[in-house]
Amino acid sequence: MAYDESKEFRGEDMKVEVATEEQASASASGTWFMEEKRLVRKLDRRILPIACALYLFAYLDRSNLGNARVLTGTHDGKQPLPTDTLGGDPTGILFDWVNSAFFFSYVPATVLSKLFAPRIWLACAAIGWGTCSTLMSTGFDFGGLMTTRVFLGIFEAGFGPAIPLYFSLFYTKEEMGLRMAYWFGFAAVAGAFGGIVAFGIQNAIIPFSNWRLLFIVEGLPAVCLGILTFFFLPDRPESTHYLNEREREIALARMNRGTSGDVGAVVTKSHITMAFRDWRIYVGGIIYFALNCSLASTSAFLPTILKTLGFSSARVQLMTVPPYAVAAFVIVLGSWISDRLQSRGIPIALASLVGGIGYLILLFVPDNLHARYFATFCITSGTYTSIGIIIAWFAHNLGSETKKATGIPMFMAIGQCGSILGSHLFPSTDGPRYITGFAVCCGLELFGAICALIMTVSYRIDNARRNKLYGVPEEDARVDVAEMADKAPTFRYII
Secondary structure, three states, rough: OOOOOOOOOOHHOOOOOOHHHHHHHHHHOHHHHHHHHHHHHHHHHHHHHHHHHHHHHHHHHHHHHHHHOOOOOOOOOOOOOOOOOOOOOOHHHHHHHHHHHHHOOOOHHHHOOOOOHHHHHHHHHHHHHHHHHHHHOOOOOOHHHHHHHHHHHHHHHHHHHHHHOHHHOOOOOHHHHHHHHHHHHHHHHHHHHHHHHHHHHHOOOOOHHHHHHHHHHHHHHHHHHHHHHHOOEEEEEEOOOOOOOHHHHHHHHHHHHOOOOOOOOOOOHHHHHHHHHHHHHHHHHHHHHHHHHHHHHHHHHHHHHHHHHOHHHHHHHHHOOOHHHHHHHHHHHHHHHHHHHHHOOHHHHHHHHHHHHHHHHHHHOOHHHHHHHHHHHHHHHHHHHHHHHHHHHHHOOOOOOHHHHHHHHHHHHHHHHHHHHHHOOOOOOOOOOOOOHHHHHHHHHHHHHHHHHHHHHHHHHHHHHHHHHOOOOOOOOOOOOOHHHHHHHOOOOOO
16 A cells, blocks of 8 residues: 555655754764764664665575576485476576576566555565565476566565665765665675575485475575564655654755755656656666676576586585675675765776676686686676666666656666576586677676766766856755756766
């Protein structure tokens, strides 16, 4: 049901004036600064654990197919998923379609999320995808697996694009990069954690296939977490009961720093049109396409690729852990630097270049196992870091909430087409070299780096033009984006 905030708060009571005399004097004495730091810590304590845990299980549930593909029973020799349900799938084509079904159904619906309380929207999404993942354990043929993957994608599509919009309600542009890194970094944690879980399940003695237990173990916690989200995730700053009145005042001032937030469940139709006409969203989609092609193929096929290095099925599950663990550290470090420099395009380009170098190593160093294993670290670290930063980039640069709610899922939807491509780049018949898959991913990573540089140059030019026409705006002053979104004269882009 739609969320009616007017029952508790009246819109006319929530007008925000950032530069009030009270705030100015408090800031001068340092009181405001200390109160703001306490508020950020309080928000971090509640929002980040829930959001990161949600993404951990969201990513586990979308990527556990890669582990299930090679997961056999250590003690009783039970067969992996392709042998058990896909008739052996000697070409790998059926597995590719099951994997890509998730991305076909990734339909953006984030604009609708503005009409609901965030805790309700995100809780329903988590309960939905957790149920679908658990039901994958009951799949006995190609059709059953395809159906559950389709609905898994539908529910996760309501979660991923909604988080950057939700974070932008509470965090400033100087804080977004690191928070998005914490959140998206749990995709890398999921990769490492998934390998450990798969290794343990591989050694379980159970009356059914081990890969079925994998889906149950990684699906049910998402359902439980969705229920917790419903009760504990804060709603919008103006309506959440998690904040007291003073904290709400500070949170609303922060939400209107360098931009301006909506009041309640509001959708500005003209901003939806603006998003569809913004060429940068489509270029961002191309970058996201390039990165997602690598991301999807890595998450689904890393165990398969590592198996070509001569590792046993049991050891492969453990060898997937270090590349993801390093990637989790690198994405946090890279995003922290990006926040400090208030630069997004150049860090994205550099990280994508690292990913491209990893694929070059896999292409041209076929015999050195140490070098090829090092290449997987380059791929995971470069790709995950780039994706985390580009999400933070658009979380500010689209201006208004409605344009963010439209533009973020737009570029993510374009990016999911890269995931579909990545799901088909590593058929079993191409092993063990997988030259086509490595070459395509390499080219796309390098092309994404070029597009990121084009974007950052365009943002620099636009900022300079506005400074010349309208003057340099006061730092952190409220910018009215209600009418023109990011085209407002005093709005400035992060470059």
